[in-house]
Amino acid sequence: MRRFHASNIVVTGVYRVDSREGCELKRSYFEYTIVMVEGLAVFVQLNEKITPPKVHRVVAVNEAVYNFDETALIYMESLKDHIIWHYGDESVESIDTLKRLEQKLSEDFIRVHRSYIVNKRKVSSIQRCSVTMANGDNIPIPYKKYVEVREKLQFLA
8 A cells, every 4th residue: 555645545465266167266366446536435447367477476685575566576687696676676686597597587578688687567668778677777788789679669669
C-alpha cells in the first residue's frame, strides 16, 4: 500500500478468476488498482495476464533471504559469479549466473549486454549505445546488439 495523499490510498495487486470451459479449468489473472476517493473505493482493472507475477527467492551473499516480485525488479547486473539485483532504491548481491537467471525470468526481461538483464517495463529511454532505466541508471548496449535490443523494446523506439 502506498500513501499518495492524506485522503487517497492506492492498493495494487493481482487477483485470479477460475472458470470451467468444458472439462478444463481456466485460470485468468488480472492486475488491479483500488483508489480511495472521498471515502469511496474506485476499482480499476489494468489488464489480463496469463500468469501471475513471479516471485524470486534470493539468498544474498550475507545469507539473508529476499523474496522479489518481478514487477519490482529494475535490472540485474553480473559481476563474475555474483548477481546484483537492482530494485527501487536498493540492491542485493547474490551468487548466481545471468545464464541461469535468464531462464527463470518472464518475457518482461531481456538481456541487453553480456552483463545485464533489464526489465522492459522499467526502461525510460533507449539511446544508440545505452538504455536508461526508471531509477536513472544507464545500462550499456553493445554497438552490434543495438538493433536487436531496439526491436525488443519497440514501444520505446
